[in-house]
Amino acid sequence: MKLCLLFTAVLLLANVAAHAQKAPFTAAEMLKLKRISEPNVAPDGHAVVFTVGEVDVDKNAQDRQLWIVSPNGTGLRKLTTEGRNTGARFSPDSKSIAFISTRGGSGQIWIMDADGRNPRQVTKLSSEADGVIWAPDGKSVVFTSEVYPECNADDACNAKLIAAEEKNKVKARTYTSLLYRHWTAWRGKRVKHLMTAQVDGGAVKDLTPGFKYDVPPFSLGGGGDYAISPDGKEVCYAANLDEDQATSTNWELYTIPIEGPSDGVEPKKISTSPGADASPQYSPDGKWIAWRMQVRAGYESDRWRLVVMDRESGRINVLTENLDRHVTGFTWHPDSRRLAFTVEDRGRQQAQLISVNGGGVRSMTQGATHVDDLQFTADGKTLIYTEVTGASPTEIYKAASSGGAPEPLTRLNEAFLASHDLRKLEEFTVTGAESGQVHSFLLKPPNFDSSKKYPVLFLIHGGPQGAWGESFSYRWNQQVFATAGFVVVMPNPRGSTGYGTKFTDDINGDWGGRAYEDIMAVADYVAKLPYVDGDRMAASGGSYGGYMVDWIAGHTNRFKALVSHAGVYDLSSMGGETEELWFSTWEFKGFPWQNQEMYDKWSPSRSAANFKTPTLVIHGELDYRVPYGQGLQLFTALQAQKVPSKLLVFPDEGHWVLKPQNSLLWYSTFLDWVEEWTKKP
The missing domain is CATH 2.120.10.30 (TolB, C-terminal domain)
Incomplete structure (x- = not known):
């Protein structure tokens, strides 16, 4: 028995020593990871080409290059080294790869042999090119380009207007309709059109000439919103042609001959839903088109369904x-x-x-x-x-x-990863509001000792129709927070996706209600864990998560510190400043002047007199989803009441902090703040 106990002790010590030898997974270390995306399988199955992003902190940028690997895992190597290269697609015969590269000074379509040799430029457009896909015959490609509607595919016309706009000393903007800015950019005079070109040269054709709205629209549907039929005769694309772009999610699918519209041949609408229709794909035999569909108009978080349409009969089946x-x-x-x-x-x-x-x-x-x-x-x-x-x-x-x-x-x-100390996520479920079951993830710090008491950091997700999951984020990385010594808790309260439509919809018109109760139920459970110090808990979140932090600030003092990133503070002003107006009008059943009572009921600004918790406020000046005035208002309320607070503003970031050096500052400021206020008394 003594020998057995001794052997067990030796194993435990060896395990602890092994973990102790691993490097801590800090934000700086996280930026060293290679980021894989955009895999594309060769039609003949001989290889997979994909994009790898690598951060260069000194240059404050992310390099992106194309790599290739065989289906048996051999032959892994880098294909490109010049410029920024993305969106690789194998040709139908698997002998060539089309991709977007900036090696010539602007984003253009390039083609190279499947082994990376003989790169050659296909497009030389002043309006640049993106999103290339092959036609089935391998002789042409379809792509997008941002052009002036009066120019369409006339590059000389586009070049002249681009030069004139750049030369003009007056930079004022004039608008007569909404959605005049989006995400991080003001709406310019150019729009995204769908184009086609021969790979061996020749004129570029515009498949959506004269369109004054982007085709396809921004990525509400997740991208991949146009496709070519297997016979190469037809293109299907998503478009939102509603006049009021700011309040409509009515994406529709249209088909057009690959030669483009002509006399008597106009785009044909094939979808019927009042909600969004996106991501069309033709079946390999050409008999069907499949896509993802939402049924409720104006609700960007409606459940996405998979539908197919028989191309001969037009019958749609969900x-x-x-x-x-x-x-x-x-x-x-x-x-x-x-x-x-x-x-x-x-x-x-x-x-x-x-x-x-x-x-x-x-x-x-x-x-x-x-x-x-x-x-x-x-x-x-x-x-x-x-x-x-x-x-x-x-x-x-x-x-x-x-x-x-x-x-x-x-x-x-x-x-x-083997040389760094990362841990698996754990999970638990508690009973929340109205006896609902609330699922959460939990991560313990490295070298965890169950006999110790640890501070807790709550991460509250955005959306609010979103969720924490078994995934890896570079912006809110739970491993980095755990490395700092926190037990990290990621609750999925009402509004979270992945738990059924009703659970998601329960957040509508109830932002600070059941979701808040759910989070407090999770906090109650976590505070009683034997390895948790319930008096040293902090809460943080971004976007809706920032809203919930602002709401928490006015409704409980149980947290020692708060971090509000891009948080919604005043619902009425948010309803007049944000760009995607369908969001606030759905969530709060109209504009502020149409339903002021609901806006007031759930606005954190109405509880500002109760603020007492030390709060870090973070915002980007280019954030047009939750404009940075929301963060300024919150900081003003905190400072005016002498509540310990700090404001971190990024003039060159939007809703997300993406630049490497900004990211490092974000993490260090964030952790310094929560560590300061969760220290042992």
Whole structure:
């Protein structure tokens, strides 16, 4: 017995020593990770090309280059080194790769051999190019370009107007309609049009000439919002042609001959939903078009359904009507009889398979954490996808489509992660408002000692129709916060996605109600954990999470410190400043002058007299989603009442802090603040 106890003790000490030898996962270390995105499988299955982002802190930028790997995980190497290269797509014969590169000084379409040799420039547009996809014959491509509506594809016309605009000393803007700015940019005179060009040269054609709105619109639908039919004769794209762009989410799908409109040939609308229709994909045999659909007009967080349309009859069939979860992406099986799709469920994202006729679904990635970017090899036997966890960033995997254990194709961060101390997420569920079950994730700090008492940092997600999950974020990284010595708690209260439509909708018109009660129920549970110091808890959040922090400031003093990033403070002024007006008018059932009582009821500004908790306020001046006046108002209320507070403003950031050096400042200021106020008395 003594020998057994001694052996156990030795193993425990060895385990502790192993963890102690690993480097701490700080924000600076996090920026060293390679960031994989945009995988594309060659039609003949011989390789996968993808984008890798690498941060250069000194240059305060992220370099992006193309890499390639074979489906058996061999031959991993970098294909490009010049400029910034993204959006790679294999040609139909798998012999060439089209991509977007800035190596010539602006974003243009380039093509190279599949092995990376012989790069050549395809477009030389003053309006630049983006989002390239191949036509099935391999002789032409479809892409987008930001042009003046009066110029369309006439590059000489565009070049002249661009030069004149740059030369003009007057930079004033004039508008006669809403959505005059979006995300981080004011609306200019140019709009995004859909174009086509021959890869061996020739004139560029505009498929949406004269359109005064972007085609496709910004990424409400998640991107990939145009496609070419297998016979190469037709293009399907998403567009929102409603006059009032700021209050409409009515994306529709249209088809047009690949030659573009002509006399008597206009775009044909094929969708019927009053909500958004997005992400069209033709079946390999050309008989069907599938897309994702929302049914409620003006509600950007309505449940995304997977639908298919028989192209001959025009009949639309909703495949996932009985699945009470968001369809986040999909791909066709090569047999055109099935589709694989991803679905969000309780903090995870899995892949499932369904017949084109509907019916039951089959799980394809059971046990996975968060999968995305689904693609089949041409024979349909292998599924290629990306996966991310709470302790590791994106890598590319493959699995037999009939089932079986997945195999990694890339391990770009494996050695780095092995040398750093990252931990797995835990999870728990508590009873919240109206007896609802509230699911949360929890992360303990490195070298965790159950006999100690740790401070707690709550992370409250944005949206509010969003969720924390088994995923990896560079902006709110739970591992970095845990490394600083906190027990990190990530609750998914009312409004969170992945728990059913009703759970998500319960936040509508009730921002500070059930969601607040849910978070307080989680706080009650966590405060009683044996390794938690319930008197040393801090709360933080961004966007709606920042709203909830502002709401908490006026309704409880149980937290020692608060961090409000891009938080909504005054609902009435927010309703007049934000750009996507469908959001606030849906959430609060009209404009402020139409429903002032509800705006007042849930506005944190109305409880400012109760503020006592030390609060850090962070905002970006380029944030047009939650304009930075919201943060200034909050800081004014705190300072005027002598509440300990600090304001951090980024003049060159929007809703998200993205520049590497700004990110490092964000993390250090954030952690300094919560550490200062959660120190032991």
